[in-house]
Amino acid sequence: MADETANGAAGAAPEAGNQPQFALQRIYIKDASFEAPNAPQVFQEQGQPELQLNLGQKVAGLGEGVFEVVLTVSLTCTLNGKNAYLAEVQQAGIFTIAGFDAQNTDALLGTYAPNTLFPYARQQIADMVQNGGFPPFLIQPINFDQIYAESLRRRQQGEGQTDTTPDAGHA
Template sequence: MADETSTDLNPAALPNGEDTGPAIGLISQYVKDLSFENPNAPAVYQWASAPQVDVQFNIGADNVGENLFEVSLKIDITSKSDEGTQFVVDVKYAGLFGVRNVPDDQLQPFFLAEAPRILFPFARRVVADVVRDGGFAPLLLEPIDFHALFLQQAQAMQAEQTGEVTVGQA
């Protein structure tokens, strides 16, 4: 049996050692913006009614340099009860990703599905800590299937472009 060279095993490998395979790596992650409001303190700590919590997400990706992209996960949370607003949290948690040899058509799925999946657990911890530090029980956000959300959005955009109308079932 003859010895095989690395180029025989991996046709993408070049003899001079140049790496041409696609790669994306997380360089850093950080809180970009954080706001916590407790507009009705100290009265809020005496309220008896159960709060209604509204959580909104927004994902963004920006090219910030050659082969560098910042993906941000913006989370806006409002907790209200019958008596008024308990608290408001706005957090923008971001990650800096290095990208090499990735086709442009593969960037959007990564930035809108995979990158938020990587960042979310850390943003979730920031939210829980800031709500706890505000004097409330920690707010643990439910896990989110960013891949499924991306697919739903892509299907909706495709249906809109082809003129299809989606009708909900009663």
């Protein structure tokens, strides 16, 4: 037992400096817009609104182990073929990632970062829609793990087709 404790303690000290780190430095709105091009006439329209939600994500390196992740959420509402509103927000965050291999870094940027940013983007969209005079709209939770897994599968299929230049599809 004493040997296990000594080995565990001795092993913990050197690893402390090499522990993988994932930290959120800042969350901010990079861009936000709301348009109601057919107001005020659209408020008199009757019918079932059609909603279209689009998501996008960009990752940019800012320095050694520092990344900006921008989650773009766009919500378009049409009523009787006319645009009622368009709400879009680019919710961004700066993340520090150190001590992870490339695969885990990619996974963190593709899953954990957008999961962190999403509640802020969702709230901004909800506030803009309601402040624009429309009924409140709350975006349902998004499974970014599933989206990332699908993206990873597509990348792997693409790389399998272009064995000689794996980065050709990313240029």
